[in-house]
Amino acid sequence: MAGIKSFGAYIPLHRIAQKEIGKAWNSGGKGEKATVGPDEDSLTMAVDAAVDCIGNNDRGDIDGLFFASTTSPFMEKQMSATIGVAADLNRNISSMDFSGSLRAGSNALKAAFDSVKSGSNKNVVVTAADCRMGVPGSPAERALGDGAAAIMISDTDVAANIEGIYSISDEIMDNWREVDDQFVHSWEERFIITEGYMRVMIEACSGAMKSFGVEAKDIAKFVSYAPNERVYWQAAGKLGFDYETQVQMPLFSTVGNTGASFGMLQLVACLEEAKAGDKILFASYGSGCDVFLLEVTDKIAEAKGGKGVSTYLESKKMISNYNQYLTFKKLLPDSVERMPPIRPPATISWRDQNSILGFKGSKCNKCGHVQYPVHRICSECFSKDESTEVRLSDLNAKVFSCTVDNLGYGGGASPFWAIADFEEVRARLQIADADLTEVKIGDSLEMTFRKFPSDNDIPVYGWKSRLVR
Amino acid sequence: MESIKDKVAIIGMGCTKFGENFSQPISSLIIDAVSEAMEDAKVESKDINAAWFGTLMGGITGGVLTEAMQWDNLPVTRVENNCASALEALRNGLFAVACGAYDIVVVVGAEKCKDTGTGSLTFPYGYHPSYGYMQAPAAYAAAALRYFEKYGIDVEEGKRLMAKIAVKNHYNGTLAPKAHFKKAITEETVMKAPIISWPLGLFDCCPTTDGASAAILCRADLASKFRDDYILVKGMGLAVGRRDVYSGRIKDRDDSDYTIWNETVAASKQAYDQAGITDPRDQVTIASVHDCFTITELINYESLGFSPIGKAKEDVESGFFELDGGLPVNTDGGLKAFGHPVGASGLRMVYEIYQQIQGKAGKRQLKNVDLGVAHCQGGNPTGGFQASVAVVGPRD
Known part of the structure; x- marks a missing residue:
């Protein structure tokens, strides 16, 4: 059966304390979030996550590389082809980019699963990364963090079987970013939570569990995307999961919401602690919902090799102030006038x-x-x-x-x-x-x-x- | 192989005021340097058989020189070997005269560094990402740390050692009317200066300078027709390293620890052998060495054979390289104070030795000047050098 063979992550070293952002806007703040440095973006994070995921697996056996992000550095140019060379994969890989939705990560996972299940591919690495930005001073700026996660879908020696996938599609203007806008925008929160996230999440997960023939009590860990920590716990509660034992500890106050990679990042964190026999219900969100039922196998120990979420979370360096953060995000120009190198042809x-x-x-x-x-x-x-x-x-x-x-x-x-x-x-x-x-x-x-x-x-x-x- | 020794004479030299010559284009600097050299040699444009023009960024083809001087149909070649470009012009002209092809040639170096908009040899240029884009200050800083590590010098002590070199060269610059900087500085000033690339501070780095320099060469047997106090070329060496000396097997490779400049060792050996120099510390009476950074000069003392390997510190502390020392180095202030218009520096060095031999060096005049060494080193220690060494001396 097809499933997850290995997994990896990348979280930037730099973190900014919410209270530093608060200082700039005369408010407070708790926790911190991860942020890219000036030389990082979704492509670079995706490569490091893919390499972490591949680990000691034979690169010659990998025949697919899917990249998922809403913040690809290029509107036109395939990043999965670049990642394929950076990760030293064969030329005859199937390379695909998934974009346009916070569900791009799980969309790519589903595509990889379908491809492997159909026999079209044997081993597909899905690497997802995002570094979205909220308008400075906005709640979105506080909420959005940067990071990447990668998962290899395979048909042999899997660490977690994918027992089923259940999807719904949903049209709503809740979060969006137009082509020339670098900031994420949202409609008012009451609407987008009530009629967007919460309604869709409950509908999809309930439908999925029914379809898979499982109940909340059968699930060892529920892992999902959520726009913020409050509604993350609320949705889990409404679905009948016990906060103490059945819900994956989220990364909102340590990494922040990493968009298209957030669900996968939490899934990787969950797998790092999983044991054989665990059933995991994984749900993403973004113009609908993809729900996966996973069952961990006895190969899980071998799959835990890379740095993963645990190492990258622990290894961090605090940004000293908000101005440095803005410079890293290219929201302030470099204060020193210097001559940039000429771009190689x-x-x-x-x-x-x-x-x-x-x-x-x-x-x-x-x-x-x-x-x-x-x-x-x-x-x-x-x-x-x-x-x-x-x-x-x-x-x-x-x-x-x-x-x-x-x-x-x-x-x-x-x-x-x-x-x-x-x-x-x-x-x-x-x-x-x-x-x-x-x-x-x-x-x-x-x-x-x-x-x-x-x-x-x-x-x-x-x-x-x-x-x- | 025949030696170049005593086959070619320098019969005239010129050098512009080095500095921020914002109002002068490169053609104007060339005109000033070449005119001074021709007047000095008492030759006219019609007497010139051929010319070589060295520059890094001052324009392509020999046409830069002919355009400036309004010369028609002369064989002129533009040469480039980074910071060694002027000595490269000298080397080419020298061998052409020595073989008898030409009687009188002009060799010129010129650069308009202030037209680049950057400082301390950090010129923007195209790059290959795999080779990195490590600029000169960073590469020499990395070498400084290796030197200190190898010889057990702590970084503060090393910074003070380098400061003494900056103080010496700035003092010498106060005695050179054409120098870019004519201001004496103290060790404390050097130590407290802003850091450019740790451990190198502002005063460890040469300035960004415009300037031009030129020499008129002729066959030695013709020289006395032009002047009595001509000087003779005694030896000329050039060694060009590979851009990838930093790569390769680590063990058993002494060229990869950055505490000795191998290309400079090779170029000086070529030049010393021709000149009959067996003990440079004793036989060389004056030297103009490449000091783009203070660490460059420190390591060059050893690479050029002036100090035993690892012992330059003792010579710096004893004042061996000061004006009244055993072997005065950079008597006109060097790149550090006289300035470093990249493609012009090599002939500026020869110009200083020429003046010292002729007794025309004013307040910085040395006694008993005999063999002199001019040394240029392009490139950087982590990426291969273009090292050139010329030995000149008084006529017999």
Whole structure:
């Protein structure tokens, strides 16, 4: 039976305390939320989550990569194709982007499940990410956080069987964002909760349980999307789940509502704590509802390998003030006038995509010497065109030397450079999310996919390093 | 291989005032430097057989030079080797004269760094994401930390060591009328300056400068027709590294620890061998070395063989490289105080040694000037250098 074979997550290191946002708007606030740094967006988070999900699974076995987001950096350009190269997957994967709805994540999961069940695919990674913004000062700004989750749907050795999927579609103007608007808008809350979220959630979950032949008491954990924590608990209560034991502890006050990835992120958190035999009812929301019934198998222990929600949640750094947050979100321009690097031509980005997006070096077939980026001639034995590409993105390195370039262009922060020693190769890499006082020679680095600034703001992507999280 | 020693003479030199020459285009700087050199050599445009023009960003083709000088139909080549571009012009002109193809050539370097809108060698240029976009200050800062780590110098102590070099060069600059900065500074000023790229502060970095420099070369046997106090080229070396010296196997690779500039070691060996220099610390009487950052000069003391490896600290502390020391370095202020118009710096260095040999260096005049070394180093320590070394000396 098809189901979830592995799962992973990505939560940005940076968090802002709600009271810091409150200070800027003369109000208070409890809890915190995760926020992208200046070099992160939905694509970068989706890559890190996908890599976390894939873990030690053979990348050659993966034949599908679906990306889900309402905040893709491109209106026109497929991100799943980019993620496929970044995650070093085969060319013959089925790549698809899902967008336009907070249900994009579960839509993609359903599509992956259907594809695997039909035999069209064997192993499909669904990676969902969002970094939506509310108008500064609005309740939405407080509520919306950034993060990604990835789930691999497979037909063998699954950690959780998908027993059934039940969907309804619903037309309502509750939350929306027009093409040229960077902020989420909503109709008034009484309406959108009563006639939107609550009505649809109850209808869909009740219908699903009836259809699946289960009752609330059969469910070990109920996991769902909700626009805020209050209605999350209310919906669970109305469906008959016990708050203390049957409802997944939500991430509203630690990560925030991460849109299309929020339900999946909570599902991943739930799976991290699940045990064989657990039945999980998972529901998403957005112009309707997708409800999944899962049953955890005895493979669950093997599936828990990556950093997941637990590690990424614990590993955090507080943003010192609201202005820094606005700069990270590009809502304030960089205060330092600097010259951005000239964007590399599309031709270079294309022909060297394995080095740039795939973080591949070349290993000499004759002498074993590794070079990064890929070189045609070995610098040790000078053999020509005798090398094999090797992936560096899932290796760790050590800081050989490092410094922050205060004149360099970082698109919102000064670039932090490291000379990084991998076991077999040395590379010049930026260290993301770090301050000079936090890094010393010899520290361990792991790799993270990031956005690089360029002269006309067309995103350029590649790999940086970060202190191990 | 034959040595270049004593085959070519420098019979005239010119150099503009280095600084923020906002009102002058590159053509104007070229005119000033070349005219001074031609007047100095007592040659006219019609006497010139060929020319080489070095620049990084000052325009493409030899036409930049011919346009400025209103020359027609001369063989002119534009050369570029980053910060070593002026010495590259010298090297090309030198070998052309030595082989007998030309009698009299002009070599020029010029740059309008102030037209880029950026500071401290952080010029915007196209990049390949896999090679990173690490600017010069950051790359040299990374080298500084490695040097301190390797020799057990704590960072504050290292910063003070580098500060002494900045203080020396700024003092020397006060004695050089054409220098960009003519203001003495204290160690405390250097130590307290804003950080550009830790541990390098503002006064550890050379300024962003406009300028041009030029030399007239001729075959040594013709030189006495032009002047008595011409100088001779004794040796010329160039070593160009790879952009990926930071990659590769870590063990057994001394070129990857950034505490010695390997290309500079190689270029100086070529030049010293030709000049017959076996003990540079003893035989070299004056040196203009690349000091884009104070750490650059510190490590160059060792890479050029002036200080034993790991011992530059002792020489800095004893004042060995000051005007009255055993081997005065950057007597005109160096890149740090005289300024660094990238493609013009190499011939500015030779200009200083030329003046010192002729006894025309004014308040900074040294005694008993014999062999002098001019050294330029383009690129950066984590990405490969273009290192050039010229040895010049008085006529026999």
